Amino acid sequence: MTDTAAAAASPPWPKPSTAWRLTLLLMLAYVVSFLDRFVISLLIEPIKASMALTDLQIGLLLGPAFAIFYLTLGIPIGWYADRAPRRRIIASGIALWSAMTAMCGLAGSFWPLFLARIGVGVGEATLAPCAVPMLSDSFRPEARARPISVYMSGSFIGGAASFLFGGLLIAAVDRVAPVTLPVVGSLETWQMVFIIVGLPGVLLAALMLTVPEPPRRVSVSLPGTATADRDAVRFMLDRWRAYGTLLAGMAAVFAIGSLAQWNVALFQRNWGWSITDIGVATGLTMLLCAVPGTMFSGWLTSAWLRRGREDAPLRVVTLGLAVFTPAALAAPMMPSGELALACFGLSFFAQAMAVAAGPAALVDLTPAPIRSRAVAVYWSAISIVGMLIGPAAVGALTDAFGDPRALRYSLVIVTLMFAVPGLVALLAGARIYRRSLVARDA
Secondary structure, eight states: OOHHHHHHHSOOOOOHHHHHHHHHHHHHHHHHHHHHHHGGGGGHHHHHHHHTOOHHHHHHHHTHHHHHHIIIIIHHHHHHHTTSOHHHHHHHHHHHHHHHHHHHTTOOSHHHHHHHHHHHHHHHTTHHHHHHHHHHTTSOGGGOHHHHHHHHHHHHHHHHHHHHHHHHHHHHHHTTOOEEETTTEEEOHHHHHHHHHHTTHHHHHHHHTTSOOOOOOOSSOOSSSTTOHHHHHHHHHHTHHHHHHHHHHHHHHHHHHHGGGGHHHHHHHHHOOOHHHHHHHHHHHHHHHHHHHHHHHHHHHHHHHHTTOTTHHHHHHHHHHHHHHHHHHHGGGOSSHHHHHHHHHHHHHHHHHHHHHHHHHHHHHSOGGGHHHHHHHHHHHHHIIIIIIHHHHHHHHHHHHTOGGGHHHHHHHHHHHHHHHHHHHHHHHHHHHHHHHHHHHO
């Protein structure tokens, strides 16, 4: 099918009001997912004390508990999302991850908490493979960058909310904890925080079912049967260098970004800040810097596209990582928490630029019939690298140093470990990515 024929055969685009209502609801789902995912970072020290855990065990809770679900379920969910109603998949996922967040509060030892964190990850696996393709089916190609950027801002709004709301919540719960419940028994502050944060997600799951499913459309045809799995796999393998360039760069961005889960412990151990002070300061900094970063990413991508730079999303990813790296390296080594916070502000802005542009770069490479599967592969790859290795490596290195305050050196080492190959891959593969876009148009 030619591009002209495909356009003629495609259903009409949704009304702008409908498309933007979907965008905002998906962004809200992303906010809640990151709130549920990141709230544990505020509770590292209380959980360590309650369960007598090592930094390596904390790193396993922060990272591999999520990587496991991506390895086992992320890609199959993406395959299923190319066939099934995506809003129902997302609604089911929201209900699951919210319930499992609350279950984290009932854990009394490491392994039950680890398994509950896996459950949170299983639920969150449903969102990305469905959300980006739904947005791609709701907006014309030249208008996609902005709604995708709005959606991606949810990760930083959620991260900011987890710090800001979580810090205030911990202070409030501290005034009434411990609480004794029937059957469950006495709950510590950190357990009650998990339960309070997890339960409201049930309402969001119901709201997700109220939006219409955008009709799927074909913008580029695949050889043979467009929906055949073998054609989807062949398409991506034939362009493995272009996909690999993007995945390597975004894996570095995601891995370095995942280290922010150690920020609360960093401020506590090195500068003596309280959990509430860290939460409020970090949350406000992330909100004021990262959200504008996603908006700037969408604006810059659109501006470069208008100038004929078809690889604009990949350029924004490269620029974001190039600024993100030195800021992330400098922050842990600052002599004061205030200076560290300033460095983190710049790193949040640059990270947001790259994170918002990554899915747009992926969508540009990928035909509509296999976008959910491509997005699943994308998120699985960058999450395996980031969540499986990053936080756990920091914990293991800090244990090896034998000094909790050496956390700052562990963060610097792991940041370099990811940033250097990521930047090299993006710079070396830019030409290959551009050639793939030209081949797509041909």
